[in-house]
Amino acid sequence: DAGVTQSPTHLIKTRGQQVTLRCSPISGHKSVSWYQQVLGQGPQFIFQYYEKEERGRGNFPDRFSARQFPNYSSELNVNALLLGDSALYLCASSLGESRWRETQYFGPGTRLLVL
């Protein structure tokens, strides 16, 4: 198993544009979480999805949205990009039910640069 995969690896956008980031979880994992990591900081929680339903949301504006598909892959969308959205976006997958604080396995991330 290749582990959690994310695409693209790098992305450059300009202010005001929209971006979609993609994540494929480990086979058999049903939960996907998204994190934003700004340079010099730890990852910050954005969303968690389990069985295609949102199970948690961090302190991010409505410009950020996500969804999970029947095959458990996920997309993170960011609208009206700002310079401050420049960061490494991490996806993490875990096996099952959200209440059990499952071990999360992280992908390599997508590095987004907003100019």
Place this chain on the structure above:
Amino acid sequence: AQRVTQPEKLLSVFKGAPVELKCNYSYSGSPELFWYVQYSRQRLQLLLRHISRESIKGFTADLNKGETSFHLKKPFAQEEDSAMYYCALSPTGGGNKLTFGTGTQLKVEL
């Protein structure tokens, strides 16, 4: 709201010396605490979690609820321990939401 504090951005030790990476948290309930590690050019991975009470790669961490700390320790540092270490907290009933500290870069010198 929960918070995780890692006071040291960089910790430099000599090979064979003891290592202690500090982590303090702020949370009123019963959290679960984790240490994640990121080696150079690798993805973030779980090192250990307090509920497992394991020793991984010689590292241990004890949850001290009185001091709200979860320091990571290793008696003898190895060169391969050089990496970025993140302490993280998951709140009660918080599912998979992790709150991370800002990380400590450990550098083990020969």
